[in-house]
Amino acid sequence: MTELGQNARRASRVIARATTAVKNAALLATVDAIEAASDRLVAANELDLQAGRDSGLDDAMLDRLALTPARLQTMIEGLRQVAALPDPVGVIRDMKFLPSGIQVGKMRVPLGVIGIIYESRPNVTVEAASLCLKSGNACILRGGSESIHSNRAIAECLRTGLAAVGLPDEVVQVVETTDRAAVGALITMPDYVDVIVPRGGKGLIERISKDARVPVIKHLDGICHVYVDDRADLDKAEAIAINAKTHRYGVCNAMETLLVHQAVAAEFLPRVAAIYAAKGVELRGCPLSCELLPQAVAATEEDWSTEYLAPILSVKVVADMDAAIEHINTYSSQHTDAMVSEDFSRARRFLAEVDSSSVMINASTRFADGFEYGLGAEIGISTDKIHARGPVGLDGLTSEKYVVFGDGHIRQ
Amino acid sequence: MTELGQNARRASRVIARATTAVKNAALLATVDAIEAASDRLVAANELDLQAGRDSGLDDAMLDRLALTPARLQTMIEGLRQVAALPDPVGVIRDMKFLPSGIQVGKMRVPLGVIGIIYESRPNVTVEAASLCLKSGNACILRGGSESIHSNRAIAECLRTGLAAVGLPDEVVQVVETTDRAAVGALITMPDYVDVIVPRGGKGLIERISKDARVPVIKHLDGICHVYVDDRADLDKAEAIAINAKTHRYGVCNAMETLLVHQAVAAEFLPRVAAIYAAKGVELRGCPLSCELLPQAVAATEEDWSTEYLAPILSVKVVADMDAAIEHINTYSSQHTDAMVSEDFSRARRFLAEVDSSSVMINASTRFADGFEYGLGAEIGISTDKIHARGPVGLDGLTSEKYVVFGDGHIRQ
Structure with a gap:
C-alpha cells in the first residue's frame, strides 16, 4: 500500500496540472475502452456473481453487484x-487590492490523492474515478472483495483511457488485493492520501472514521424530517x-x-394517513397522533432516531415550530430537514436554526x-x-489556495 | 470534560442564533470587564510568572507568559x-433556480463547538474566544498550565461579558484543570466538539493530530521559498x-x-549576500552558491527541510523555473512560496503548479x-x-449548509 500511495502522490502532481482538454479526453477515451471491452466486463462480472452465489450473497447484494447492459450504459x-x-x-475568485497594495484572491486546486472505499457496486469504480480525475486528483479505489474481478476489468479500461492521452496509469489505482488490512493501511497514510471518502453502510463508515488518520468526508444516517x-x-x-x-x-x-403542528394535526394527519395506508406505509405515532390515527402503532423513543429506509414513518404532533426545531x-x-409553511418570519427562523446540511422550505427532502x-x-x-456539507460535487474534491500578486511589494 | 462538552453543545445552539448586535455587545462588554479587572488580571498573571520563575522557565517563555499593560491594551x-x-x-449566496423549479443556495453557519489548545500566551484566550463568539461558535479553551491563573481571570471577564447580554456562560469555557488528560479527552469527543484548533509548537500539534478523533485545523511548519x-x-x-x-x-x-535561476545567480547572489552579511544572516548554500559566495557554508540535505526561525538562510541555484517548482x-x-519574475506565462504556471496554501508573484512571503x-x-x-487552507479568519470557523426554497415542489 505504501508503494500505491507513493505512486498516487507522484501521479497527483501530473493530473493536478493536466489541462481541462486532456482530462476530458481521458474520460471520453475511457468510454471507448468500456465500449470495446463490454464482453470482457460482463465476463469478469459473471465471475463475481458466480462467487457471490456460491458464498450465499442475498438477492439484494447480487443485484447491486450485477453489471447489466443498462448499468454499463449508465456508466x-x-x-x-x-x-x-x-x-x-x-x-480564481475575489482578487482584490489590499491597503498594502498587494492583490489577494483564491484559486481552486485539487486536494491531491483521494482514497475511496466502497462496497460491492462496481459502477462506483467508474463514477468515483471520473470525478477525482476531472477535479485533478489522483485516486486509490478500494471496492468490496465481492466485486474484485469486475473492478479489475474496469480498472483496465480506466488505464486505457489515461494512456490514450499520455497520463500516467497511477492517476487511478484500484487496490487489487481483497486483504482487509489494505483498508487499514489506506486510511492511515497521511503522507500519501489527503482525504478518504467511504461509501457504503453505516458500519463501514463508522469503522473507517474511527480508525482513520486522514480526513474523512462521510455520510452517516439520513434521518430526515418534514x-x-x-x-x-x-x-x-x-x-x-x-x-x-x-x-x-x-x-x-x-x-x-x-x-405536525397541533392546530392542523386533526385535519392533516387523517388526510395523509389515508394515502400512506393505500401505499402500505406503516405509521408509528406519538400518543396524540395515535389518538387521531387508529391505524398507527405507538412509537418508541428509539423510533425517533431510526433511519427506516423502508415503508415506515414516525409521526409526531408538536406544540409549535419551536418544538419542531x-x-x-x-x-x-x-x-x-424541511418545513412546510407560508409564514415568512417562521421560514427565516427555521432556515437559521435548523442545523442540517440541507434545510428546505416548501420542498420535498x-x-x-x-x-x-x-x-x-x-x-x-x-x-x-468540516470542508464539505451536503451533496459533494467536484468542488468538494478540491480546496482553495491564496494567490497574491505584487509588484515588488514588501511588508513594512 | 464530558460535562464541559455537553454544556458547550447546549450553549452552541444559543450562540448560533444570537444576533450580530448581541454578539458585538458581548465583545464590548468583555472590554469593559477587562478594563475594570485589570488589577486582578495583572495580579493573577504575577502568580503565573512567579510560578514560572520558580520552576525555571526560560526568559522567552516568561516573556510570552507576561500580561503587560501594552498587551492588555492589545487584547x-x-x-x-x-x-x-x-x-x-x-x-446566503448563489441562490439559483434549478430546472425542477426549486431554488438552491448556501447559507454560512457556525461549526458548533470549537476546541482551542494552546501554549503559554494568555492573550490567546481572549483572541480565540472572541473569534469563536463572533462566528457563532461555543468554544472550549485549554491553555498551557503555566498560564492557568491568568486564564482563569480572563475567563471571568469573558463570562461577565456574556452575562451582560444574557448569553450563557458556557459559550466560552476555559478548562480550569492543568491535568494533561483533559487534552486527551477534549480531542476525542466528536459528539461534543466539532473541530480542534491547536496553536503552539510543532510537537504539540503533531501529538494532537495523531490522537485526535475530531477534525483538526492545523499549522505545522513554515518552510517558505522565494x-x-x-x-x-x-x-x-x-x-x-x-x-x-x-x-x-x-x-x-x-x-x-x-x-535563484542560474542565469542571474552570479549577479544577484553577491548583491543580496552583502546585505544579509550586514544583517548577520548566515548563508547555507548548494555547491554553486558556495562558489559565488565565499561566506556561505555548505548546506546539508537536512537544511532544505529545516524551518530555521532564525537568521539563517539556505540558498540554491536552480537550472530553471521547473527545477525551482x-x-x-x-x-x-x-x-x-513566492516567485519574482516579470514573465507572464511563467507566473501563470508557477501559480498553478506550486501546491502551497499561499502562492505569490512579486510579493514578500x-x-x-x-x-x-x-x-x-x-x-x-x-x-x-481540507476545510481551510492558509490564513483562517472568521469564515474558517464556519461551514455552509444548503438552503432550498420551493412552493410545494416534489421530486418527479
Whole structure:
C-alpha cells in the first residue's frame, strides 16, 4: 500500500496540472475502452456473481453487484456527463487590492490523492474515478472483495483511457488485493492520501472514521424530517409529505419522521394517513397522533432516531415550530430537514436554526441530491460540517489556495 | 470534560442564533470587564510568572507568559476589532433556480463547538474566544498550565461579558484543570466538539493530530521559498528576498530557502549576500552558491527541510523555473512560496503548479497573514488542504449548509 500511495502522490502532481482538454479526453477515451471491452466486463462480472452465489450473497447484494447492459450504459453516460462539466481547477475568485497594495484572491486546486472505499457496486469504480480525475486528483479505489474481478476489468479500461492521452496509469489505482488490512493501511497514510471518502453502510463508515488518520468526508444516517406548520398550505404539505416518504424508500433523503403542528394535526394527519395506508406505509405515532390515527402503532423513543429506509414513518404532533426545531435538532442526523409553511418570519427562523446540511422550505427532502442541486454529479452527501456539507460535487474534491500578486511589494 | 462538552453543545445552539448586535455587545462588554479587572488580571498573571520563575522557565517563555499593560491594551483593541468585523453567520449566496423549479443556495453557519489548545500566551484566550463568539461558535479553551491563573481571570471577564447580554456562560469555557488528560479527552469527543484548533509548537500539534478523533485545523511548519527567476526585476527581487528573510526571523511566513535561476545567480547572489552579511544572516548554500559566495557554508540535505526561525538562510541555484517548482513541491511545507519574475506565462504556471496554501508573484512571503489578506483577524494559518487552507479568519470557523426554497415542489 505504501508503494500505491507513493505512486498516487507522484501521479497527483501530473493530473493536478493536466489541462481541462486532456482530462476530458481521458474520460471520453475511457468510454471507448468500456465500449470495446463490454464482453470482457460482463465476463469478469459473471465471475463475481458466480462467487457471490456460491458464498450465499442475498438477492439484494447480487443485484447491486450485477453489471447489466443498462448499468454499463449508465456508466458511459456518467463519464460523458462528467466530461461535460465545467472544470473547477484553476478558478480564481475575489482578487482584490489590499491597503498594502498587494492583490489577494483564491484559486481552486485539487486536494491531491483521494482514497475511496466502497462496497460491492462496481459502477462506483467508474463514477468515483471520473470525478477525482476531472477535479485533478489522483485516486486509490478500494471496492468490496465481492466485486474484485469486475473492478479489475474496469480498472483496465480506466488505464486505457489515461494512456490514450499520455497520463500516467497511477492517476487511478484500484487496490487489487481483497486483504482487509489494505483498508487499514489506506486510511492511515497521511503522507500519501489527503482525504478518504467511504461509501457504503453505516458500519463501514463508522469503522473507517474511527480508525482513520486522514480526513474523512462521510455520510452517516439520513434521518430526515418534514414539519408541517399550522400556517402551511395543506395541499403543498400533503404533496411534500407523500413525496418525501414514498418516492423511494431506501434512500438517505427520504423522510423518516413527520412533525405536525397541533392546530392542523386533526385535519392533516387523517388526510395523509389515508394515502400512506393505500401505499402500505406503516405509521408509528406519538400518543396524540395515535389518538387521531387508529391505524398507527405507538412509537418508541428509539423510533425517533431510526433511519427506516423502508415503508415506515414516525409521526409526531408538536406544540409549535419551536418544538419542531427542538425535536429536529435533537434527533435529526443533520442531513435534510424541511418545513412546510407560508409564514415568512417562521421560514427565516427555521432556515437559521435548523442545523442540517440541507434545510428546505416548501420542498420535498428528496431534492437533497447533487444532480438536483445542479452540481452535475456527486461523490456523496456529507453529514459532516468540516470542508464539505451536503451533496459533494467536484468542488468538494478540491480546496482553495491564496494567490497574491505584487509588484515588488514588501511588508513594512 | 464530558460535562464541559455537553454544556458547550447546549450553549452552541444559543450562540448560533444570537444576533450580530448581541454578539458585538458581548465583545464590548468583555472590554469593559477587562478594563475594570485589570488589577486582578495583572495580579493573577504575577502568580503565573512567579510560578514560572520558580520552576525555571526560560526568559522567552516568561516573556510570552507576561500580561503587560501594552498587551492588555492589545487584547482590548483586538476585541474591538472583532466586534467591528462583518458577521459571517447567515450570509446566503448563489441562490439559483434549478430546472425542477426549486431554488438552491448556501447559507454560512457556525461549526458548533470549537476546541482551542494552546501554549503559554494568555492573550490567546481572549483572541480565540472572541473569534469563536463572533462566528457563532461555543468554544472550549485549554491553555498551557503555566498560564492557568491568568486564564482563569480572563475567563471571568469573558463570562461577565456574556452575562451582560444574557448569553450563557458556557459559550466560552476555559478548562480550569492543568491535568494533561483533559487534552486527551477534549480531542476525542466528536459528539461534543466539532473541530480542534491547536496553536503552539510543532510537537504539540503533531501529538494532537495523531490522537485526535475530531477534525483538526492545523499549522505545522513554515518552510517558505522565494524563487528569483532570470526574468525577474532584480531590484524587486532584492527587496523581496531581504524582506522575506529579515523583516522578522521567528515567524512562520519568513523565507527559509532562496532559489535563484542560474542565469542571474552570479549577479544577484553577491548583491543580496552583502546585505544579509550586514544583517548577520548566515548563508547555507548548494555547491554553486558556495562558489559565488565565499561566506556561505555548505548546506546539508537536512537544511532544505529545516524551518530555521532564525537568521539563517539556505540558498540554491536552480537550472530553471521547473527545477525551482520541483524543489518547492519537494521541500516546502506548503505554507507560502513566492516567485519574482516579470514573465507572464511563467507566473501563470508557477501559480498553478506550486501546491502551497499561499502562492505569490512579486510579493514578500511575509504578507501571508490574516490581517494582510483583509480577513480582519486570524485564528491561525492552516497548512492543511481540507476545510481551510492558509490564513483562517472568521469564515474558517464556519461551514455552509444548503438552503432550498420551493412552493410545494416534489421530486418527479
